[in-house]
Amino acid sequence: xxxxxxxxxxxxxxxxxxxxxxxxxxxxxxxxxxxxxxxxxxxxxxxxxxxxxxxxxxxxxxxxxxxxxxxxxxxxxxxxxxxxxxxxxxxxxxxxxxxxxxxxxxxxxxxxxxxxxxxxxxxxxxxxxxxxxxxxxxxxxxxxxxxxxxxxxxxxxxxxxxxxxxxxxxxxxxxxxxxxxxxxxxxxxxxxxxxxxxxxxxxxxxxxxxxxxxxxxxxxxxxxxxxxxxxxxxxxxxxxxxxxxxxxxxxxxxxxxxxxxxxxxxxxxxxxxxxxxxxxxxxxxxxxxxxxxxxxxxxxxxxxxxxxxxxxxxxxxxxxxxxxxxxxxxxxxxxxxxxxxxxxxxxxxx
Numbered sequence: 647x648x649x650x651x652x653x654x655x656x657x658x659x660x661x662x663x664x665x666x667x668x669x670x671x672x673x674x675x676x677x678x679x680x681x682x683x684x685x686x687x688x689x690x691x692x693x694x695x696x697x698x699x700x701x702x703x704x705x706x707x708x709x710x711x712x713x714x715x716x717x718x719x720x721x722x723x724x725x726x727x728x729x730x731x732x733x734x735x736x737x738x739x740x741x742x743x744x745x746x747x748x749x750x751x752x753x754x755x756x757x758x759x760x761x762x763x764x765x766x767x768x769x770x771x772x773x774x775x776x777x778x779x780x781x782x783x784x785x786x787x788x789x790x791x792x793x794x795x796x797x798x799x800x801x802x803x804x805x806x807x808x809x810x811x812x813x814x815x816x817x818x819x820x821x822x823x824x825x826x827x828x829x830x831x832x833x834x835x836x837x838x839x840x841x842x843x844x845x846x847x848x849x850x851x852x853x854x855x856x857x858x859x860x861x862x863x864x865x866x867x868x869x870x871x872x873x874x875x876x877x878x879x880x881x882x883x884x885x886x887x888x889x890x891x892x893x894x895x896x897x898x899x900x901x902x903x904x905x906x907x908x909x910x911x912x913x914x915x916x917x918x919x920x921x922x923x924x925x926x927x928x929x930x931x932x933x934x935x936x937x938x939x940x941x942x943x944x945x946x947x948x949x950x951x952x953x954x955x956x957x958x959x960x961x962x963x964x965x966x967x968x969x970x971x972x973x974x975x976x977x978x979x980x981x982x983x984x985x986x987x988x989x990x991x992x993x994x995x996x
Contacts, residue, residue, distance in 0.1 A: 651991065653679060654728035654748065655688040656720050658713055658735055660702070663692030665838070665870070665885070667912050668756045671812045672734050676700040678813070678984045689723060691716055696887065717781070721745065730991050738784035750994040752987070753789035754810070755782055757909015758802040761930065765842055765906040791994045795910045798930035810990070811934075813983030814915045816975065818888060821921030821968075822896025831863040831958040834898035834922070836891070836913040839871045842906045844927075847947065849880060851904075855951025860958055866898065895920035899964065900957045904950055905929050914942065915978045918971030923964050925953045941974035942967060 655676060659669030669692070676686045677699045686700035691712070694702040707715045717736040724746040725731045731740075731748035734756065740747065759782060763775035779802070786792040786803050793808040794800055800809075833852060837843030845867055852865045857879055865880050868891065872882035886894065895901070901917035901924050908914075908931030915935055917924050924942035926932035927950075936942035945953045957964050 650683045650685065651729040652685045652727070653687070653730045653732055653991075654723075654725055655686065655700075656723075656731070656733045656735065656737060657688060657690050658692075658716050660688065660690045660692035660695050662695040663690075667812075667910070668734055671756070671912060673698065674815065674980060675813065675984065675987070678815075678980050679987075682984060682988070687728075689720070713778070725751075729995075732987070732991075733785065733789065735785075736781070738781040738788060741788050750991055751788070751790045752990060752994060753785050753792045755786065755792065755794045755799060755803060755806065755909075756812070757795070757907075757931070758782065758799050760802045761799075761909070762842070762907050791990055793990070796931055796934040798934060799909055808990070810983060810986045811978050812910045812912055812915070813980030814912065814919055814975070814978050815980050816919050818892050819895060819916045819919040819975075820892075821972065826893070826896045827899070828864075828897045831860055831900075832866055832898045833863070833900045833902050833954050833958070834866045834868070834894055834917070835902055836868040836916075837903055837905065838869050839867070839873065843869075844904045844906060845869055845872065848902055848904055848950065851947075851951035852879070852954060853877070856955045856958065859955055863958060866894065868894065891916070892920065895922055898922055900925060900954060902926070902950070902954055903932075904947065905932070908932060911935050915975055918942070919975035919978075921968045921972060923957050923967035924971060925950065925957065935974070935978070936971075937974055941970040 657672040659666040661670050661673050673695050676688050679686050680699045687703050688700055689703045691707050693704055705719050717739050720736050721739040725748040726746040728748045730750045733753045759775045760779035763772045766772055792806045793810045794806055795812050797809055835848055839845040856863050868883045870884050901922040904927040908929045911931035914924050928944045943953050
């Protein structure tokens, strides 16, 4: 896109305040747009993130039900000062008299809260997800153009036809050299111990199927909620920045993430781009990212441990998945994603 645009984004989440993948994608996309010559401001409840080349406009939101309160705050922003509003959440009240709209309003749906409600525990939290799902429906009707990040998300929004996947910086997430690879077999996981990422399930499968057969194998978990005490084969790495994470991908042998639900699943792409074979559950995001299993192993819970052992023990199978994963990862190059959005902004303006 030749002309420089002033782009306002809204995202409750940013890496400075949350581990949620939407925040990391907004951060990466905003930086990439700035690198293309655009002026970008991200409105969020989170403070500025490390490495941000865009401007962060932080809003204070207090009290309970903060995500819903945040939507009210978004309504009050003067979006008419921007050429484009690109919303990544909470824009469903941007209608009616008195709203200062941007000339172009684009909404990205990073998944479906309806789908997530099917995989979450607790009645209260499930009701909250359903309520948020209704706001996603409203947002898809309020925006000028709405996109989803994976085709299966259209199940809940069949009137949305545009699919723009999330993007990954392939210059940062790239294959390592033999010298970078850890000298012992390593399975890497990025997520949480509890909740839908199901780190506990992964650790149990690793202990049951991998440890007895490959005693020196290790499971590395980029997660902040791994409980103590921990067995010798489990390393909890807490929270890391992008450069540290990219290095961990290049050290590991296999990546595994058995999430019960992912709208997309950025870590799958990061792993594939880094030359790691991927083991995943059959969630919508993993099915899309791995091209329905052609670029990764999609397994049920009972087969999770056996799949990890199989890949650690079989270098030929690891190499096969490494090659197919590298090829598939090119479809999610951030440079391509930015070009898609630039084109979308232009089309919506017309």
